Amino acid sequence: xxxxxxxxxxxxxxxxxxxxxxxxxxxxxxxxxxxxxxxxxxxxxxxxxxxxxxxxxxxxxxxxxxxxxxxxxxxxxxxxxxxxxxxxxxxxxxxxxxxxxxxxxxxxxxxxxxxxxxxxxxxxxxxxxxxxxxxxxxxxxxxxxxxxxxxxxxxxxxxxxxxxxxxxxxxxxxxxxxxxxxxxxxxxxxxxxxxxxxxxxxxxxxxxxxxxxxxxxxxxxxxxxxxxxxxxxxxxxxxxxxxxxxxxxxxxxxxxxxxxxxxxxxxxxxxxxxxxxxxxxxxxxxxxxxxxxxxxxxxxxxxxxxxxxxxxxxxxxxxxxxxxxxxxxxxxxxxxxxxxxxxxxxxxxxxxxxxxxxxxxxxxxxxxxxxxxxxxxxxxxxxxxxxx
Amino acid sequence: xxxxxxxxxxxxxxxxxxxxxxxxxxxxxxxxxxxxxxxxxxxxxxxxxxxxxxxxxxxxxxxxxxxxxxxxxxxxxxxxxxxxxxxxxxxxxxxxxx
Numbered sequence: 001x002x003x004x005x006x007x008x009x010x011x012x013x014x015x016x017x018x019x020x021x022x023x024x025x026x027x028x029x030x031x032x033x034x035x036x037x038x039x040x041x042x043x044x045x046x047x048x049x050x051x052x053x054x055x056x057x058x059x060x061x062x063x064x065x066x067x068x069x070x071x072x073x074x075x076x077x078x079x080x081x082x083x084x085x086x087x088x089x090x091x092x093x094x095x096x097x098x099x100x101x102x103x104x105x106x107x108x109x110x111x112x113x114x115x116x117x118x119x120x121x122x123x124x125x126x127x128x129x130x131x132x133x134x135x136x137x138x139x140x141x142x143x144x145x146x147x148x149x150x151x152x153x154x155x156x157x158x159x160x161x162x163x164x165x166x167x168x169x170x171x172x173x174x175x176x177x178x179x180x181x182x183x184x185x186x187x188x189x190x191x192x193x194x195x196x197x198x199x200x201x202x203x204x205x206x207x208x209x210x211x212x213x214x215x216x217x218x219x220x221x222x223x224x225x226x227x228x229x230x231x232x233x234x235x236x237x238x239x240x241x242x243x244x245x246x247x248x249x250x251x252x253x254x255x256x257x258x259x260x261x262x263x264x265x266x267x268x269x270x271x272x273x274x275x276x277x278x279x280x281x282x283x284x285x286x287x288x289x290x291x292x293x294x295x296x297x298x299x300x301x302x303x304x305x306x307x308x309x310x311x312x313x314x315x316x317x318x319x320x321x322x323x324x325x326x327x328x329x330x331x332x333x334x335x336x337x338x339x340x341x342x343x344x345x346x347x348x349x350x351x352x353x354x355x356x357x358x359x360x361x362x363x364x365x366x367x368x369x370x371x372x373x374x375x376x377x378x379x380x381x382x383x384x385x386x387x388x
Numbered sequence: 389x390x391x392x393x394x395x396x397x398x399x400x401x402x403x404x405x406x407x408x409x410x411x412x413x414x415x416x417x418x419x420x421x422x423x424x425x426x427x428x429x430x431x432x433x434x435x436x437x438x439x440x441x442x443x444x445x446x447x448x449x450x451x452x453x454x455x456x457x458x459x460x461x462x463x464x465x466x467x468x469x470x471x472x473x474x475x476x477x478x479x480x481x482x483x484x485x486x
Contacts, residue, residue: 035396058447058484059397059445059448059481059484060397060398060436060445061438062434063401063431076401079430080430094433094434094439096431096433096434096435097433097439098439099439099440
């Protein structure tokens with residue numbers, strides 16, 4: 001029988017939850033990296049025992065951790081003294097060394113002035129679909145880095161910041177590459193999303209990037225209706241069978257693109273609020289999508305104290321509330337952008353973590369939910385792995 | 389032999405218990421001690437001082453003989469008691485918000 005592993009990053013460490021394919025009984029292991037913020041953990045599709053984790057702290061900075069045995073043991077790749085020396089004895093790069101390429105440059109600051117890029121942390125790790133040694137990393141301040149040696153060294157793909165980076169501006173949560181989607185049919189095509197800059201696409205494996213924000217309307221933040229960058233995109237998602245179709249949860253509005261980000265149309269439909277953070281796509285039904293509406297950008301909790309996942313089976317526009325097993329009174333948690341994931345079992349499993357420390361799971365495509373753990377630190381990210 | 393006391397999280401990261409003992413170039417300074425520390429424990433590179441600039445990270449503090457050395461020049465000789473190993477150089481995570 002298949003097994004499933006949930007990788008949960010939290011404000012105070014990481015946790016690994018495991019179950020068999022029935023997804024009823026769960027074991028919780030952790031905390032790993034106790035006391036550190038773990039923004040994201042993700043396993044390699046090419047080698048599920050290879051897992052990468054982004055560990056950071058305001059005191060001690062960024063650490064990259066790697067497990068080669070499914071999360072039982074962890075190491076900082078390339079951090080032995082021997083690995084860090086070239087044959088000539090000179091120090092080489094390190095696994096936690098994220099340095100912007102070339103002239104650092106500047107981006108727009110809150111007061112409209114220009115401000116130098118400053119590396120703060122890695123928000124998101126996206127392993128290659130085919131090579132366990134290759135991983136993309138999304139950084140705050142916004143940039144994308146790549147390793148091809150299992151995380152020992154990282155190089156920026158500087159072309160992203162050349163896509164009008166001087167006009168990008170941080171939102172209240174910072175300015176980070178928080179989503180990286182690699183086209184499963186064409187590894188040279190990659191989408192990233194940045195708050196608060198928008199969506200960007202490369203078709204040449206990261207050398208050059210173009211904004212992909214046509215159709216986004218951000219009237220409160222961007223008076224210019226044709227602004228190419230500056231949109232506060234919270235999350236984008238795709239189904240692997242249909243990489244030209246993208247779904248987006250924007251600061252306000254749920255959006256859909258049917259042409260690889262060439263243009264977007266709104267599909268918020270009858271949602272009780274079109275504000276929110278995560279969005280994800282059903283593993284077997286490419287037009288079934290999930291969001292968690294949040295009351296507003298100034299309150300960051302569910303409308304009416306009711307935690308509801310909304311599901312659309314029509315690719316947006318028409319939505320149904322999923323409430324069975326979720327708290328329907330006095331609930332004021334948030335669900336952050338990287339905190340929702342699906343599994344590839346049938347029926348599809350859907351999972352999300354909250355800032356209240358719960359991880360909710362549905363083993364039936366969202367019809368009913370169960371808190372598989374209740375009292376973790378605030379959950380920053382949730383990923384799944386199906387082990388066959 | 390210089391004694392260095394690391395904060396909890398960096399001891400875990402470097403996988404050491406208690407103080408670290410290091411041989412350093414003479415005279416012993418913050419710079420030579422951190423150089424020796426990072427040479428022995430490469431995982432600590434970037435956690436105490438920033439990559440590239442080698443500036444102390446904002447919420448890391450240095451204490452020697454009960455005095456705050458956080459703002460001292462990296463090439464200033466440390467107190468003799470630290471250089472002689474009678475007192476540790478203390479690297480501390482600042483008590484700073486939430």
